[in-house]
Amino acid sequence: MKDKMDEVEIRARQWLIERGVTVDDIADLVFFLQKKYHKNLTKEECLKNVERVLAKREVQNAILTGIQFDVLAEKGMLEAPLQSIIETDESLYGVDEVLAFSIVNIYGSIGFTNYGYIDKEKPGILAYLNDKSSGKCHTFLDDIVGAIAAAASSRLAHRARNTE
Numbered sequence: 001m002k003d004k005m006d007e008v009e010i011r012a013r014q015w016l017i018e019r020g021v022t023v024d025d026i027a028d029l030v031f032f033l034q035k036k037y038h039k040n041l042t043k044e045e046c047l048k049n050v051e052r053v054l055a056k057r058e059v060q061n062a063i064l065t066g067i068q069f070d071v072l073a074e075k076g077m078l079e080a081p082l083q084s085i086i087e088t089d090e091s092l093y094g095v096d097e098v099l100a101f102s103i104v105n106i107y108g109s110i111g112f113t114n115y116g117y118i119d120k121e122k123p124g125i126l127a128y129l130n131d132k133s134s135g136k137c138h139t140f141l142d143d144i145v146g147a148i149a150a151a152a153s154s155r156l157a158h159r160a161r162n163t164e
């Protein structure tokens, strides 16, 4: 991890934790995505790649923006019709996914395959974020967390290929 974090990075990491998502949870998703391709893959390696993705400003910006909308929707503070669209996670909305793509994009096109797969399977923390009975609104966060995992997986895959 970098030794010096600025305000944006500190806040983005803090908000993730406050919304119930740890770096460890995201590393588990990376492990889930990559274990079949790298037989000696360790959780440590997954963690390291998640940390590198979280260190990127465009990722921090997406985290802050997405969580802000989730929190305001949860408090009923958005204006109609956006309030009900985000609160109910309306399937045709799609802006949550577009925001997540800004993260997936960073490490090239294989990120999209990982993202699509994990979004369908919804393992680990993604099952929790998609549980509508929690009373929480994670319309943006589920896509962001999936995207961070997909980006970290791409990073890991590219680097593994370069060393093999």
Ligand SMILES: [Mg+2]
Binding pocket: 089, 096, 097, 138, 139, 140, 141, 142, 143
């Ligand atoms: Mg969503």
